[in-house]
Amino acid sequence: MEGRLSERRRRLFSGASFSTALFFSGAIGGESESFRYFSGCSVDGCCLVLRKNGGVVLAYEMNYKAARAASHYSVRLLGPDATKALRKACGRGKVGFSSAEMSAARYLALKKRAKLKLVDAYEKIGAVRGRKSREEAAAIAAAAKITRRILEGLDPWKHRTEAGLCAHLKIRALEESCALSYEPIVATGANSRFPHHTPGNAKLADIVLVDFGVKKDGYCSDFTRCYFRKKGTKEEKAYLACKEIFGELAARLPECRNGRDVALLSEKLLAKHKLPAPIHSIGHGVGLEVHDYPHLGRKSTDSLEGAVLALEPAAYFKSFGVRFEGMVANTKGGWKLI
Amino acid sequence: MEGRLSERRRRLFSGASFSTALFFSGAIGGESESFRYFSGCSVDGCCLVLRKNGGVVLAYEMNYKAARAASHYSVRLLGPDATKALRKACGRGKVGFSSAEMSAARYLALKKRAKLKLVDAYEKIGAVRGRKSREEAAAIAAAAKITRRILEGLDPWKHRTEAGLCAHLKIRALEESCALSYEPIVATGANSRFPHHTPGNAKLADIVLVDFGVKKDGYCSDFTRCYFRKKGTKEEKAYLACKEIFGELAARLPECRNGRDVALLSEKLLAKHKLPAPIHSIGHGVGLEVHDYPHLGRKSTDSLEGAVLALEPAAYFKSFGVRFEGMVANTKGGWKLI
Numbered sequence: 001m002e003g004r005l006s007e008r009r010r011r012l013f014s015g016a017s018f019s020t021a022l023f024f025s026g027a028i029g030g031e032s033e034s035f036r037y038f039s040g041c042s043v044d045g046c047c048l049v050l051r052k053n054g055g056v057v058l059a060y061e062m063n064y065k066a067a068r069a070a071s072h073y074s075v076r077l078l079g080p081d082a083t084k085a086l087r088k089a090c091g092r093g094k095v096g097f098s099s100a101e102m103s104a105a106r107y108l109a110l111k112k113r114a115k116l117k118l119v120d121a122y123e124k125i126g127a128v129r130g131r132k133s134r135e136e137a138a139a140i141a142a143a144a145k146i147t148r149r150i151l152e153g154l155d156p157w158k159h160r161t162e163a164g165l166c167a168h169l170k171i172r173a174l175e176e177s178c179a180l181s182y183e184p185i186v187a188t189g190a191n192s193r194f195p196h197h198t199p200g201n202a203k204l205a206d207i208v209l210v211d212f213g214v215k216k217d218g219y220c221s222d223f224t225r226c227y228f229r230k231k232g233t234k235e236e237k238a239y240l241a242c243k244e245i246f247g248e249l250a251a252r253l254p255e256c257r258n259g260r261d262v263a264l265l266s267e268k269l270l271a272k273h274k275l276p277a278p279i280h281s282i283g284h285g286v287g288l289e290v291h292d293y294p295h296l297g298r299k300s301t302d303s304l305e306g307a308v309l310a311l312e313p314a315a316y317f318k319s320f321g322v323r324f325e326g327m328v329a330n331t332k333g334g335w336k337l338i
Numbered sequence: 339m340e341g342r343l344s345e346r347r348r349r350l351f352s353g354a355s356f357s358t359a360l361f362f363s364g365a366i367g368g369e370s371e372s373f374r375y376f377s378g379c380s381v382d383g384c385c386l387v388l389r390k391n392g393g394v395v396l397a398y399e400m401n402y403k404a405a406r407a408a409s410h411y412s413v414r415l416l417g418p419d420a421t422k423a424l425r426k427a428c429g430r431g432k433v434g435f436s437s438a439e440m441s442a443a444r445y446l447a448l449k450k451r452a453k454l455k456l457v458d459a460y461e462k463i464g465a466v467r468g469r470k471s472r473e474e475a476a477a478i479a480a481a482a483k484i485t486r487r488i489l490e491g492l493d494p495w496k497h498r499t500e501a502g503l504c505a506h507l508k509i510r511a512l513e514e515s516c517a518l519s520y521e522p523i524v525a526t527g528a529n530s531r532f533p534h535h536t537p538g539n540a541k542l543a544d545i546v547l548v549d550f551g552v553k554k555d556g557y558c559s560d561f562t563r564c565y566f567r568k569k570g571t572k573e574e575k576a577y578l579a580c581k582e583i584f585g586e587l588a589a590r591l592p593e594c595r596n597g598r599d600v601a602l603l604s605e606k607l608l609a610k611h612k613l614p615a616p617i618h619s620i621g622h623g624v625g626l627e628v629h630d631y632p633h634l635g636r637k638s639t640d641s642l643e644g645a646v647l648a649l650e651p652a653a654y655f656k657s658f659g660v661r662f663e664g665m666v667a668n669t670k671g672g673w674k675l676i
């Protein structure tokens with residue numbers, strides 16, 4: 001673990017404009033994945049102060065013992081004047097943080113009360129976390145394998161409603177000792193035209209869209225499958241076109257260097273198959289978070305080196321929507337489906 | 339619904355220093371509970387611009403149709419220049435927002451790019467949401483009833499490990515058509531001394547602490563029970579003392595006006611029972627979020643009017659910890675256990 005953590009520190013501080021970085025772990029239920037990534041442990045309500053050569057975890061009394069038991073870095077107890085202790089631990093230099101993983105309340109307090117010189121290192125932190133190690137890619141592949149097995153064994157119409165099928169998927173994840181990457185989406189009939197539909201009491205109709213991923217050892221997976229009661233319908237044809245686009249896109253990823261290239265290529269492929277212009281991104285990086293670095297979009301210069309992606313070509317019409325989503329990993333040997 | 343929403347608007351803007359308020363709903367899986375509270379609906383990736391006399395929901399194309407189907411306010415499509423549209427919708431006056439429910443990234447973008455005059459209305463929003471309507475108190479009581487039933491029917495030692503018992507609790511919530519208020523805590527043996535222990539593969543020992551709550555129709559519950567294989571141990575005695583303190587505290591809540599009063603009273607009661615000084619708060623408000631307004635602590639002037647509270651007297655020792663947590667609601671007739 002020590003080697004892995006020092007490698008992550010090295011990449012974070014290489015060429016950085018800050019000499020210290022600051023990560024917080026969330027309150028109960030919440031998690032800051034960068035805290036986990038850079039500390040190597042997962043404890044509530046703590047702060048990690050990181051430098052090139054090491055780090056220290058600051059913990060309130062409530063979490064102090066748990067932090068001592070779990071942390072690879074030394075742990076310091078936060079007394080009543082936490083602001084002062086934090087300022088002391090950070091020193092006078094510039095302090096990197098992730099604006100996406102910090103509340104505005106915390107940001108304002110650190111700036112005004114602790115008077116830290118904060119530098120938004122969101123992009124840099126994303127780029128470090130985005131390039132997956134072999135162990136991380138393997139953890140994601142393990143989560144992906146379990147998700148595919150659950151989705152391939154699924155007979156939606158054994159369940160009555162969207163909510164019923166959704167509960168079944170959650171139980172399947174628990175049976176596999178997994179958490180959820182996100183709340184599963186189950187959308188039937190016309191509900192399938194809403195990309196992020198919330199499963200309700202709608203009775204399962206002839207088309208069922210399932211967007212589902214499990215989390216194994218902290219790492220996410222993300223897949224979408226559509227199920228059809230009748231073969232050869234226009235709904236099924238649109239779905240098969242999305243599946244074909246997924247395959248073409250995955251095969252041509254070696255042509256792409258960054259998020260923009262993937263977005264442009266996917267637009268071309270959707271047009272070639274005469275599908276409507278997309279209303280959401282073609283996909284996203286996947287890691288400790290289900291929406292992870294790199295971002296895939298027309299403006300994204302995010303690198304694809306070492307990336308794990310979910311690709312999700314989709315088509316939304318007036319009365320229904322379809323989407324096929326699968327995952328690919330960029331390893332030293334090129335791209336492979338996972 | 340319209341009456342309920344206009345009442346919420348009235349309370350939000352009464353005496354406020356801002357003329358507009360801004361709420362965002364989270365990305366997939368995330369939720370901003372204030373968006374839900376003030377819009378009356380739950381749709382991904384939208385923005386609610388609220389004024390005293392009404393409001394408008396702004397939605398990207400991806401969520402536009404879903405927002406139209408769910409929202410009580412009119413819905414406007416966000417085109418490519420979302421910043422400009424947002425600035426136009428907010429006008430030139432001061433704009434209230436909740437710093438606890440907004441990422442620093444969004445805060446910085448709204449301030450720098452949209453040039454909004456942001457006012458942190460976190461306290462005000464909390465106070466509005468904290469005073470529960472009869473319907474809200476009933477929803478919380480319904481969630482509480484289900485949780486108590488699950489915990490009272492529990493025989494922990496039918497399960498082998500912390501993680502196994504935790505999975506069982508999650509399945510029980512699903513069987514009751516409920517979500518989780520938070521990730522359940524199951525801690526056995528010495529793990530019980532960590533207030534927010536993460537359930538692992540530890541085999542269930544003679545003491546098992548379970549902190550668990552279900553969410554029904556968006557509203558949370560929060561309970562803790564300890565289970566003992568042997569009666570009359572020092573562990574069980576400490577637990578029964580916590581249970582007694584809970585009862586005394588609940589009975590004496592009419593003496594308290596605010597969060598500070600509850601904190602001071604609980605300190606007195608813990609000392610009377612010769613339990614160690616607490617390492618976490620005596621409790622918290624409960625609502626759409628499990629940690630909701632009011633805050634209970636020495637510095638809190640938060641009002642208890644219409645509040646629903648979780649109270650959790652606890653005692654942590656070197657080799658174990660115990661906690662008893664139950665819920666109370668402040669109705670017009672006084673305080674009652676739920």
